[in-house]
Amino acid sequence: MGKTTSQDRILHAARRLFFEHGFGQVSTDVLAREAAVSKATIYRHFENMADILRCVTEAEALRFREITPPKTETIADLQTALIQYGTKLLTFLNEAETLEFARLMHEGARENPDIGEAFFNAAYGQTQNDFAKMFAAAQNRGVLSDLTSPMDIAEDLIGLLEGLGMVRVQLGVIKVPYPDVQERTTRAVNTILKMHATSR
Template sequence: MISEPIDPKRQAIIDGATRMFLAHGYRNTSMEKIAQSAPVSKATLYNHFDSKSALLAAVIAERCTLLLQTMNHATIDSDDVASNLTQIATSAVDLIYAEDSLAIYRLIIAESPDFPELGRLFYQSGPQPVLAQLEAYFRRLDAEGRCNIADPVFAADVFFSMLKGDLHLRCLLTKAVRPSAEQKNRLIEQVIAFYMRGMIDA
């Protein structure tokens, strides 16, 4: 799969918006401040994004880009289900425990009561496409008779939920020390072993 060339202006805007959202929150960040942070003119900013909510959606989608690319590569190029899921889990764990990702998650939770559309944007830009891609992979495995997966939607949800669990909640609520590379590897190994026995080999 050939990647589209990166538009430097668009990337600068997304980077600037990320900095401003994390530093000042959604409600206290204006399009003018984002333009200054990028830095680009307001005209350039609006040529790329017509609203602050569209910018937030782009920020969230970018966080999930590597995970989606990993999923696409793994599920197409290999017949080894355990290896595929390990690659996906590694990319997912790196994403969900990254400091910026945790900060964005906290931002969405804090701002959603006053801006309900943020929760919808967050889900549609991040978790929804990730879940949909894993669901599609599980459906293909089941259709090909390689695994018995009666409920791909549930199977995908459980997979990502196991990678988060109590540790992710503690990182969000208490800003606990994020897991080390060794701890993340151990988590992934345990989840894959348990998952393969419970969901794939059932």
């Protein structure tokens, strides 16, 4: 097994610290001590703490993101790809650790808009881009007929997928935002496809 690089140690330590204490409570001094590196080493690999947060969030998002573009040649292909991705997304959002991390990020963003932007771009922005690529590919093949922007369709789908689940959790109304992931995902995807699919 290869040696862990200093960059990996920094990201692993940052993840642990962010999840335990929130972004605002983690200084470069604390991070350097936890990762057993110097502050200079941190700045050799990363621009600032917001950059570290972006990398940690992107690594978390890789747990549900599709690395290879899915097939979108037919409406059935697109439906399958969207349901698979959406199911992974909602399953990930149901995890207690994910919910706590999101809560900490929302609280920290009030005091530091930079971390809010970094978190949004790495999590929500990347998810929207992934969906938009699927919709754009389907439009190029004539599977989706309208001229609605793929980014707009992606945002609509994310809205249908997430609904008010996360809001209910943040307000303490429920503990798990999406109790029936498969049914919710299928309903959201089918709603979007009914709106935008070609009629053949």
